[in-house]
Amino acid sequence: MAQAKNKQVILKHYVSGFPKESDMNIIDSTITLKLPQASNDVLLLKNLYLSCDPYMRNLMNSPENCFYRRNYSPQSPIAGCGVSKVVESGHKDYKEGDLVWGFTNWEEYSLIPAAQILFKIEHTDVPLSYYTGILGMPGMTAYAGFFEVGSPKKGENVFVSAASGAVGQLVGQFAKLHGCYVVGSAGSKEKVDMLKNKFGYDEAINYKEEHDLNAALKRYFPEGIDIYFENVGGKTLDAVLLNMKLHGRIPVCGMISQYNLTQPEGVTNLAHIIYKRIRMQGFTVANYYHLYTKFLEFVLPHIREGRVVYVEDIAEGLEKGPAALVGIFSGRNVGKQVVVVARE
Amino acid sequence: MAQAKNKQVILKHYVSGFPKESDMNIIDSTITLKLPQASNDVLLLKNLYLSCDPYMRNLMNSPENCFYRRNYSPQSPIAGCGVSKVVESGHKDYKEGDLVWGFTNWEEYSLIPAAQILFKIEHTDVPLSYYTGILGMPGMTAYAGFFEVGSPKKGENVFVSAASGAVGQLVGQFAKLHGCYVVGSAGSKEKVDMLKNKFGYDEAINYKEEHDLNAALKRYFPEGIDIYFENVGGKTLDAVLLNMKLHGRIPVCGMISQYNLTQPEGVTNLAHIIYKRIRMQGFTVANYYHLYTKFLEFVLPHIREGRVVYVEDIAEGLEKGPAALVGIFSGRNVGKQVVVVARE
Known part of the structure; x- marks a missing residue:
């Protein structure tokens, strides 16, 4: 079966105070580019664009100081919103080649429960990276x-x-x-x-x-x-x-x-x-994703006709991820901080 | 025309920090117990029960530190919620002998614009003082x-x-x-x-x-x-x-x-x-007084049938007012702090 290199951004240890690049590691792991057997409702994704968001800081805390459902585990990849392409689908709503956005891991390829995907991407006349920003969670x-x-x-x-x-x-x-x-x-x-x-x-x-x-x-x-x-x-x-x-x-x-x-x-x-x-x-x-279709109907025409613009700060390559993520806490980014893992 | 003594609680000066009894004075003034001519929409009230409430502290501040509409003026009586009896009415909705509650001054008799009265008191099978508390603003x-x-x-x-x-x-x-x-x-x-x-x-x-x-x-x-x-x-x-x-x-x-x-x-x-x-x-x-009738329908049966009780801390006499008011900021009161000026 096809093995692929799978670069990952790993949390070294729980963080206190300002996060530093050195709180994370880039490692090279490998992944089998095939869904394991009996993996219903799981997707194999190729991650394209990753989103750097402030809430991610809290997930770096130790469990007693983490106020969201699940903090990051040391020695595992960090996670967040991202735009991905379906490589193989174990869920009836998705098929190979679909573009999706939702919660994924900071790595090149991910095995993700389909429930972590928020939406299938239907409009591709706008930049795909926008689904980490103006057309995504932010x-x-x-x-x-x-x-x-x-x-x-x-x-x-x-x-x-x-x-x-x-x-x-x-x-x-x-x-x-x-x-x-x-x-x-x-x-x-x-x-x-x-x-x-x-x-x-x-x-x-x-x-x-x-x-x-x-x-x-x-x-x-x-x-x-x-x-x-x-x-x-x-x-x-x-x-x-x-x-x-x-x-x-x-x-x-x-x-x-x-x-x-x-x-x-x-x-x-x-x-x-x-x-x-x-x-x-x-x-x-x-609590508001039920409004997503209404939101797209509102915002897409504004984007297409130039009434709403969106400024992104693009970091090229997963290995630039830790610096990009850390940067948002000192305001180094100008506009939405995105990490490009792959463009397609 | 009938002149009467009119004891008043006067603010001596703007207050900063914890208020003290000595920030107020009790003075004896006089009042003509007759509405001045051409005083439309004014009521001459005999004040019965006065309410000590925390928001009154802010009104003792100098104007730049007062966050409500009108702070107290030094050398004038302080004011607050109270239960009063109409001595003479210059407003068609009120007549002599009516019991009312609303904003009045800390003195025995007050000339008050009728607009400061919040409600006429219709139910007197419960203690009148309750209209400073459970049946009033609190x-x-x-x-x-x-x-x-x-x-x-x-x-x-x-x-x-x-x-x-x-x-x-x-x-x-x-x-x-x-x-x-x-x-x-x-x-x-x-x-x-x-x-x-x-x-x-x-x-x-x-x-x-x-x-x-x-x-x-x-x-x-x-x-x-x-x-x-x-x-x-x-x-x-x-x-x-x-x-x-x-x-x-x-x-x-x-x-x-x-x-x-x-x-x-x-x-x-x-x-x-x-x-x-x-x-x-x-x-x-x-912003909620439009619900007052609904509130009375809810609370009066509970009071009459003993399902809701109300504890008052009664100070007898206007001259006890400053100590009673100051006391609520150190928690000296037990239950609702009321000052009795007169019982009828």
Whole structure:
């Protein structure tokens, strides 16, 4: 039977604090390119594009500090969202050659329960890598978080943190399409320029150069913020709470500034949740995939006609994966961080 | 025209930190017991019962630190919810002798715009003082916060802080009536005994004697908390966030532990809002008074038939008002703190 080399990204050990490239190893294993017998509901996949996402940091923790269902096992490949091609299918819904996206391992080939696949890819006139981003988990996250959790109304004031990131760049564009006034924050001049010139944000804040974020928010939101799309937590959240409007909403998508701290920053202005009657709501895209078809009908025409753009930061080759993944926690990426394993 | 003495509780100056009795003065003024001419829509009230409520602390702040519409003015009477009798009415909906509850001043007689009155009192087979508590603002707060914001389901696990207070004692009883498992926390042995023996809480925590609130919550909620009715904020909230269940809800009614701190405590576990997809929602009873009739239909039979009880802490005489009000911030009150100005 055909044996193939199968490069893998292995977690060396549980991580505490900021993750480092050296917390992972690249190893060469081998795989038989044939489904084992009696493997119903299993797929043999060739992985094409892998997605680097902030939630993956938590999966590197030891089990007692992991707040999702299943953390990574040391000496095993890490896992995440990806775009893959079906090499062999043990499930009736899939056949050889199908393109799919869902949860896969960081390796060249994977044996994956079909249940881990989220969707078959039907539209290939757009870049395949988009299914790790705008047409994948981050896209659905932006859509569900902004429209379903945020309950936006035309003309409302929206603030987005990590505003050029995989999710943030879309929240800003969706909010503009919805007729909102939108301000974003990001951590470099390059990103701030992108916010205004590429994604159409009305204003942009470089949080690394603002000594007083509260004052900056007061300047850009003299009447206050209706919706804060929360990606970062910590000091940013504290400043935002002082500037929320009555009945404001805070969809909580992430708190990336806190994930690598052994002692998270304290948020002191929570009493404003009462004063302003704020609804602050954590959500996960997993509860919204029933809207995926509706989302595609919304977003595909916008992409095709250029009304919504998507910036990706592409790392070429699985061996670049650890550096790419680690980079998102220091904001080294510009736009959605993708790792290309193979292009077809 | 009839002149009367009119004792008043005056704010001496804006307050910072814990309020003290000496931040207020009792003065004897006089009032003409007759509506001024052309005072349409104004009522002359004789105040009977005054309510001591935590939100009043914020109104003692200077304007830049006051987060509600109108802070108290130094050298003027403080104000709050109360039960009053109409002495003379300049509004068609009210007549002499009517009993009403709403916003009034801390003085014996008040001239009040009729718009400040919330409801006319129709049921007098229950104690009149109840309209400062179970049948007034705190009662509606418990009802709206638990049922409308909390979205409880039968069998869910509910935790209440300040659980013997004006609102908390009702949340606990409403939750039991709804078929929930309910644990409360309070700050003395006497209060903790009341939680279990008077209000029917399943378990009770004396937070002043628990060195590790997280461990205590794990003991009482091995499967986690579905609804945390938040009255206190700070360290309690931080411990609760570690113990919330997936899709838990936190109606945020108050954060009394923070109101007197010039630098509020930092809450560090907010990332659990994402991990557990928690909805944390500040609310104010003012947005729910349209449910008042429905609330009375729910609660009056429970009171009359003894299924819901209400514990009041009664201070006799307006001159006891400042001590009674200040006392709620150190938990000196046992149950709803009321000040009796006159009994009829």
